[in-house]
Amino acid sequence: MNDLLSLNNRVAVVTGGSRGIGRSIALELAGRGAAVVVNYNKSSGAAEEVVKMIQSTGGKAAVFQADVSDFSAAQGLIKFAVETFGDLHILVNNAGITRDTLIMMMSEADWDAVLDANLKSTFNCSKAAVKHMIRKRYGRILNISSVSGQMGNPGQTNYSASKAGQIGFSKALAREIASRNVTVNVIAPGFIDTEILSTMTPEMLESVIKMVPLGRKGKPEEIAFAAAFLVSDQAAYITGQVLGVDGGMGMM
Ligand code: NAP
Numbered sequence: 122m123n124d125l126l127s128l129n130n131r132v133a134v135v136t137g138g139s140r141g142i143g144r145s146i147a148l149e150l151a152g153r154g155a156a157v158v159v160n161y162n163k164s165s166g167a168a169e170e171v172v173k174m175i176q177s178t179g180g181k182a183a184v185f186q187a188d189v190s191d192f193s194a195a196q197g198l199i200k201f202a203v204e205t206f207g208d209l210h211i212l213v214n215n216a217g218i219t220r221d222t223l224i225m226m227m228s229e230a231d232w233d234a235v236l237d238a239n240l241k242s243t244f245n246c247s248k249a250a251v252k253h254m255i256r257k258r259y260g261r262i263l264n265i266s267s268v269s270g271q272m273g274n275p276g277q278t279n280y281s282a283s284k285a286g287q288i289g290f291s292k293a294l295a296r297e298i299a300s301r302n303v304t305v306n307v308i309a310p311g312f313i314d315t316e317i318l319s320t321m322t323p324e325m326l327e328s329v330i331k332m333v334p335l336g337r338k339g340k341p342e343e344i345a346f347a348a349a350f351l352v353s354d355q356a357a358y359i360t361g362q363v364l365g366v367d368g369g370m371g372m373m
Pocket residue numbers: 136137138139140141142143160161162163164165187188189190215216217218238239265266267268309310311312313314315316317318
């Protein structure tokens with residue numbers, strides 16, 4: 122049997138697993154054998170649907186509500202995963218929001234909300250997971266950043282800062298815990314067809330797509346497959362890296 126990219130006997134937490142990219146990642150990891158904790162903040166129905174889909178095909182999954190920007194809620198999420206499935210091997214920090222506006226209009230609340238949901242959440246969940254992973258001498262942390270964190274994007278000073286922050290965080294953490302066999306990597310998606318793009322007008326979207334060498338939006342499943350690789354045993358010698366899954370948009 123070819124068990125390439127198998128995640129049998131692995132336990133994964135996917136933050137923001139209720140919708141969009143996180144949903145696809147949860148389904149992909151479960152399809153490869155992982156038991157998955159599907160975290161959500163507000164979309165309980167959508168999160169439960171993801172869990173049902175996994176269970177209906179014989180997979181293992183559980184749902185857990187937590188606002189991961191809250192430190193103690195994030196600790197609770199990781200504790201739940203370990204208590205429910207007995208271990209934790211994979212953490213995907215995917216939860217994220219946008220509050221786009223030009224800096225002259227950006228409120229302190231817009232800044233704080235985005236930094237907390239995207240960057241502080243990554244710290245909150247990673248800190249709890251690392252404690253477990255370094256004891257077990259095994260772990261895969263994957264942070265979902267953005268091409269906006271690499272290139273910058275007008276109207277997204279808060280979002281771009283949070284996403285660039287995730288990249289710096291990941292490189293520092295990768296160096297801290299490599300000796301314990303825990304890898305930390307980043308996917309930087311380009312424009313992916315999810316609800317997060319719903320605030321863009323068709324004209325904005327059209328102009329953005331002109332910047333994509335492959336000439337189209339990406340699909341959530343295209344991020345999920347790259348995620349499955351980076352959290353697999355086959356990616357054991359990859360850490361501190363940023364993989365652009367962006368149709369070529371962010372290439373240097
Ligand atoms: P989406 O469709 O809007 O989904 C966002 C997910 O994050 C939802 O499941 C949401 O859960 C969850 N979430 C938000 N805040 C949360 C919090 N405080 N605690 C727990 N969960 C929270 O967005 P998406 O496009 O899939 O984006 C997923 C990730 O990819 C984000 O980090 C985003 O920045 C990144 N990304 C997306 C694109 C793109 O073009 N789509 C491009 C680059 C990077 P609830 O609904 O339950 O609140």
